[in-house]
Amino acid sequence: MTDTAWSVRVAAHELAHALGFSKGSMEEKSILTSGHIVRGKVRKMVAGNHVQKKAKAHFGCDSLEGMELEDEGGTREQAIPHWKERHARDELMAPIVGAGYYTALTMAVFADMEYYSVNWSMAEPMGWGNGTGCDFLEKKCNATEDLAGKYPHMFCNDSDKETLRCTSDRRYVGTCTAIIVENEGSPADKDFCPVVSSYFHEKSSGIKYNTCSDKGVNYLPGSLTGGDSWCLDAELLETKDGKHKSVKGVCAQVLCAEGTVKVKYLGNTDNWHECPEGTDIPVTLENFEKNGKIKCPKYVEVCTIAANGSSLVIPSVLEDDKGEEQEEQVEASVAASVLSPAEEPHAAASSPGQPYAEMPFPRVQAASQQPREEIKAQASTAEEPYEEEPRAAASFTEESRAEASIAGKTSEAPVVQATLQQPQKESKAGQNATVGESANTEHVSVDSNSHAVGEATGDGGTVCEVRLLPSLPLLLGLWGFAAL
The missing domain is CATH 3.90.132.10 (Leishmanolysin , domain 2)
Known part of the structure; x- marks a missing residue:
């Protein structure tokens, strides 16, 4: 995105x-x-x-x-x-x-x-x-046993703040360093729901990295960034520099065609590789101690926007x-x-x-064969x-x-x-x-x-005029807005 x-x-x-x-x-x-x-x-x-x-x-x-x-x-x-x-x-x-x-x-x-x-x-x-x-809606995160295990695509285990993971919308590679807080004003009822942060902080350089679609990102372990890149789940163990013992999310370029997902990943950018949902792609990356794999996503996760x-x-x-x-x-x-x-x-x-x-x-x-079209x-x-x-x-x-x-x-x-x-x-x-x-x-x-x-941009307020019936067509969208 x-x-x-x-x-x-x-x-x-x-x-x-x-x-x-x-x-x-x-x-x-x-x-x-x-x-x-x-x-x-x-x-x-x-x-x-x-x-x-x-x-x-x-x-x-x-x-x-x-x-x-x-x-x-x-x-x-x-x-x-x-x-x-x-x-x-x-x-x-x-x-x-x-x-x-x-x-x-x-x-x-x-x-x-x-x-x-x-x-x-x-x-x-x-x-x-x-x-x-109903359990998710009615129970507090603090009261849910193994929250990250039960809802791994939503929440994470904040005891591990080093592992790189995908955010829930697959736009970012981040770490489990963010929290959704409820009942903040009541210490007794306060609830914490750990989530993957939208930002990854590379400590040695002091740089904070943003989206997978940002071509300017030149250091995310195992990642290939660019306009058509999304974060995919992965299993990669320990970078050679020792900074990350586990990488569970990498950016990869995605092509959506005729109901199928194809990907290009770092280390093999010459060809598109078919990536059917539920399968893995073995990868060999020079900056990692061992070979790993990229997990193929559901079509709707990366082919909706x-x-x-x-x-x-x-x-x-x-x-x-x-x-x-x-x-x-x-x-x-x-x-x-x-x-x-x-x-x-x-x-x-x-x-x-x-x-x-x-x-x-x-x-x-299905997206065009030219991913950027x-x-x-x-x-x-x-x-x-x-x-x-x-x-x-x-x-x-x-x-x-x-x-x-x-x-x-x-x-x-x-x-x-x-x-x-x-x-x-x-x-x-x-x-x-x-x-x-x-x-x-x-x-x-x-x-x-x-x-x-x-x-950020913030909400500039709402328009509520009792005498004005909003007949402006609701597109719920900007669905086909073609930005210049």
Whole structure:
């Protein structure tokens, strides 16, 4: 995931706030609730019908009453709603800077506002929290036995701060030096959830390394960095310089083609190597004492977000509201099959060891044979195709009848079509826009490497105008935004 992709998702996050992911909009639509006691504290939740349904499907918890909002930090941070980092760290509306997946969880919020129509088929799969069950949501990290063993793709063992690992979104190589903190103001109830830091600190040089996509990174043991690189799990033992006794994550270039993953890795950059899910690639690296192996990832982990930030999920036609039920069923089947955060995936929360069903490849568009090319996808409505340069119209109520239009960069794969459902029978123009991601960080790092909200891009606030019905088309995306 490149810096361009990161920027697109940050912009999409902020647009989502402007389009209604705000405290005022949620309260106006009566989907924001409080009074739920979870993990020993009263929590605020978004509990609309769509949100409940999608949250239950994602986490695999039928008793779930809604999606918790982040309640750590100061007054300002709590005034701007974000999903609980502990539950949705890699999601578009998480309070930290990450992959920013456009999942059904955020789409559901807009669906519950009733003036948006959501194309559920465009939801991106997210491994964080998927299929973890009610225990993950109800128990504290401190009270969970072998937390890192149970959820290895989410949490880590902070007793080992030297081993290099992949972050949950596979953007970085890092170490177990960051912590998600809950109930920070109450020493007796304080909870710690160790996670892999987004930054790797090479002590001898004092340099902090960033993403796998950064070509400027010239020292990460066993890694090949660049625009199409992702962090893959590995088993490499002890570098010859003795600085790292164990390397369990390396950057490798990834090519997505026809539902398969191919990789190039350090030491063998001339050819692409097929890397089927669940298999290993033996590697011989000159800077290591022994040979090792790179573990092949799930297709959806590295083939969902393009280098330019657009989504590789193939759009489906959104004809009318009659198709919603069928689209929800398709999305639910995808949620059930996406990567589990546990090393031993759970088909059900109470049944460890059972593998997930395969993720249907047609859901994700195979990337071009040229990894750096933009991926172009087309979507059409029931009557006509999306225009090359879509325009969105914003309509106000009768009290303010001004019209505005915005022309955006071509959307490579339109995601969510939002239409204002007006009392008058006005003609509906096909609309296509996009929403994305945030640079909000409540991430607490042991070595103070995490970015706070104000240190990154931050949230500039929310747009909540009672008399203004947000008819701006919700793309939940910037899905095809082609950055210059």
